[in-house]
Amino acid sequence: MASSSRIRSVEEEGGENSPERKKAKGSNYVRHNHDQIAKLEELFKQQPTPDENQRYQIAQDLGLTPKQVKFWFQNKRTQKKAEMERQQNDALHAENFRIKMENFVIKKAHKLVETYIEKPESVSELQLDLTLRIGCSHDPSPAIFPNSSEVQSLSPNPGPASDKNTMPKAQMISAVIAAKEELVRLLSTNEPLWIKSPTDDRRLILHPICYESFFPRVSPLIKSSKAREESSKGSGIVGINTRRLIDMIMNSETWTHLFPTIVSKAHTIQVIEKGSFENRSGAILLMYMDMHVLSPSVPSREFYFLRYCAQIENGIWVITDVSLDYLEDEKTIPSSCWRFPSGCLIREMPNAFTEVTWVEHVEVDENISPHSLYKDVVSTGIAYGAERWLSELSRMCHRLSSFVPNYIPCDDSGAVISVPEGRKSLIKLSHRMMKNFTEMLSMSKKSSQQIIMSEGIWISVKENIKHGHENAKSLVVATSFWVPNPSNDVVNFFIGAEKRAKWDFHSTENNPLLELCRISNRPHSANFISVFQETKPAVPRERGLIIQEIFMTPLGSYIVYSPINVDDLSMTVRGHDSSKVFVLPSGITISELPESTVQEASSSSGNHGATRGSLVTVALQIEISAAINSDSVDAAKALVISTMLKIKDGLNFYDLV
Numbered sequence: 001m002a003s004s005s006r007i008r009s010v011e012e013e014g015g016e017n018s019p020e021r022k023k024a025k026g027s028n029y030v031r032h033n034h035d036q037i038a039k040l041e042e043l044f045k046q047q048p049t050p051d052e053n054q055r056y057q058i059a060q061d062l063g064l065t066p067k068q069v070k071f072w073f074q075n076k077r078t079q080k081k082a083e084m085e086r087q088q089n090d091a092l093h094a095e096n097f098r099i100k101m102e103n104f105v106i107k108k109a110h111k112l113v114e115t116y117i118e119k120p121e122s123v124s125e126l127q128l129d130l131t132l133r134i135g136c137s138h139d140p141s142p143a144i145f146p147n148s149s150e151v152q153s154l155s156p157n158p159g160p161a162s163d164k165n166t167m168p169k170a171q172m173i174s175a176v177i178a179a180k181e182e183l184v185r186l187l188s189t190n191e192p193l194w195i196k197s198p199t200d201d202r203r204l205i206l207h208p209i210c211y212e213s214f215f216p217r218v219s220p221l222i223k224s225s226k227a228r229e230e231s232s233k234g235s236g237i238v239g240i241n242t243r244r245l246i247d248m249i250m251n252s253e254t255w256t257h258l259f260p261t262i263v264s265k266a267h268t269i270q271v272i273e274k275g276s277f278e279n280r281s282g283a284i285l286l287m288y289m290d291m292h293v294l295s296p297s298v299p300s301r302e303f304y305f306l307r308y309c310a311q312i313e314n315g316i317w318v319i320t321d322v323s324l325d326y327l328e329d330e331k332t333i334p335s336s337c338w339r340f341p342s343g344c345l346i347r348e349m350p351n352a353f354t355e356v357t358w359v360e361h362v363e364v365d366e367n368i369s370p371h372s373l374y375k376d377v378v379s380t381g382i383a384y385g386a387e388r389w390l391s392e393l394s395r396m397c398h399r400l401s402s403f404v405p406n407y408i409p410c411d412d413s414g415a416v417i418s419v420p421e422g423r424k425s426l427i428k429l430s431h432r433m434m435k436n437f438t439e440m441l442s443m444s445k446k447s448s449q450q451i452i453m454s455e456g457i458w459i460s461v462k463e464n465i466k467h468g469h470e471n472a473k474s475l476v477v478a479t480s481f482w483v484p485n486p487s488n489d490v491v492n493f494f495i496g497a498e499k500r501a502k503w504d505f506h507s508t509e510n511n512p513l514l515e516l517c518r519i520s521n522r523p524h525s526a527n528f529i530s531v532f533q534e535t536k537p538a539v540p541r542e543r544g545l546i547i548q549e550i551f552m553t554p555l556g557s558y559i560v561y562s563p564i565n566v567d568d569l570s571m572t573v574r575g576h577d578s579s580k581v582f583v584l585p586s587g588i589t590i591s592e593l594p595e596s597t598v599q600e601a602s603s604s605s606g607n608h609g610a611t612r613g614s615l616v617t618v619a620l621q622i623e624i625s626a627a628i629n630s631d632s633v634d635a636a637k638a639l640v641i642s643t644m645l646k647i648k649d650g651l652n653f654y655d656l657v
Contacts, residue, residue, distance in 0.1 A: 421575030
């Protein structure tokens with residue numbers, strides 16, 4: 001408060017009309033210096049109401065007058081009183097909001113009980129079924145039920161879903177609307193429901209006790225003694241048309257392309273409601289997704305869930321996800337991950353911009369945990385938190401803006417691809433290469449051909465579509481390791497052609513690669529696509545080409561590359577369809593090691609320094625013509641070990657044995 005640090009500089013003795021008083025007018029306040037204020041603050045904590053003798057002593061110690069000290073303490077007490085009243089008012093407002101929301105939902109519940117179509121079950125039976133089968137927190141009271149008119153507008157003739165493994169359609173609709181109500185509260189409420197993370201005050205997490213009081217649960221949804229919840233909230237503005245963004249999220253195929261480094265696989269199992277043709281409001285989908293990041297050492301997260309799009313105001317939509325207890329067949333393994341009401345609020349803004357607020361809230365079984373090096377990356381929410389989804393969405397929106405006709409950034413270099421359609425086609429080809437790479441890193445339980453190897457090396461068999469030929473098989477071999485170098489230094493080691501022979505088996509010292517062109521992908525200057533060519537090929541007219549993309553995210557950096565046929569590249573840069581161009585991606589991911597695992601990583605690597613360092617994953621893909629055997633496995637294993645050692649050598653890091 002300004003009055004607490006300003007005092008009268010002129011004594012009252014002179015009277016209102018004295019020369020001294022007139023002289024002081026217009027400058028009758030002076031500011032205490034920082035040392036005086038600090039000392040006064042300290043004394044106020046000890047004694048907020050000093051008597052006259054104490055004020056006199058304070059004034060002498062600080063070089064002030066007793067009246068100045070008196071006024072300062074008076075103002076400080078007034079300020080403290082106002083702060084306490086404001087805090088009490090905030091607490092009362094929060095309690096009032098909670099009571100109003102409870103009354104609001106109870107009224108909706110009573111309407112639904114009175115008008116529930118066909119009344120398939122009693123209230124208690126339906127409530128228990130929703131609690132056990134839907135990833136939504138429910139109070140034992142009838143307050144869980146959604147608005148009856150909303151149910152009726154979505155499903156005028158509710159009946160059982162066509163899939164025998166899902167619950168009746170009316171129950172799914174009721175449950176997903178209840179989940180939407182919970183998500184809206186999570187999106188619209190801050191304190192006390194959301195608090196700063198103890199490990200990172202830039203991140204928001206749910207206060208567990210406060211959340212439980214708002215949304216009580218009857219029983220845990222994952223039957224494990226090591227079940228753990230993750231929650232996060234964030235917001236940002238992205239450069240994409242709002243309706244286009246909604247359409248992409250509500251389409252499982254475009255959704256995976258919108259979040260390629262998070263969602264490795266997704267598909268729509270059933271369309272429960274189609275919703276509005278104009279804005280998708282009312283659409284409900286039953287979906288499956290496989291989430292994965294960075295390394296095969298990080299287990300994937302699989303979810304069966306309902307997705308609901310609702311327009312809640314003009315220009316504002318909420319898209320809600322909530323887990324569903326869905327079994328494809330009797331052999332399906334129960335889920336180790338459960339998605340509580342999560343999703344995003346999408347607000348339309350001028351000039352084709354969109355504001356997005358994201359909430360992630362899941363429960364996971366810690367019995368299925370990642371490698372110790374990546375444990376903190378996952379458990380702290382860095383890998384799958386709301387900020388991660390928003391940053392990936394922002395990156396892909398910038399990428400989509402590169403498709404603007406005649407747009408060629410000034411950062412492009414080398415042989416400029418002047419044909420806009422050619423540039424667009426090459427970007428699409430690179431995106432498909434990168435998407436294939438992130439998919440092959442996933443350790444999904446659905447991958448029946450994978451082989452888990454010991455000694456920190458993972459090998460799997462992948463089938464690739466090769467147009468005009470029989471489908472080709474390849475071996476994917478990957479390993480993760482720690483290096484003491486900062487992540488930026490590691491990324492710089494891989495950028496450019498001069499050091500490529502030190503780590504890429506496609507290049508040698510006698511046959512180095514030349515960077516032909518570079519296409520910039522905004523917003524980061526280190527996000528770009530390159531085309532490399534052999535300088536000294538074995539056959540002069542058959543120069544090998546490599547397409548490569550490098551991009552950085554808050555989670556880590558990706559370097560993805562693939563050999564490409566000369567004719568295919570020529571066709572692509574001329575603007576022809578590149579969807580049938582064969583790519584065989586390999587790549588490297590680099591992420592900074594969290595503080596808490598630095599000591600463990602350096603100890604396991606024999607390095608006992610205090611450096612933070614980086615986590616590196618190398619994943620190589622080798623095409624094979626014959627059936628897999630022990631020789632091909634050993635050769636792939638030797639190749640990835642050799643690549644790892646070359647990278648360590650290039651970074652001047654040597655393990656101590």
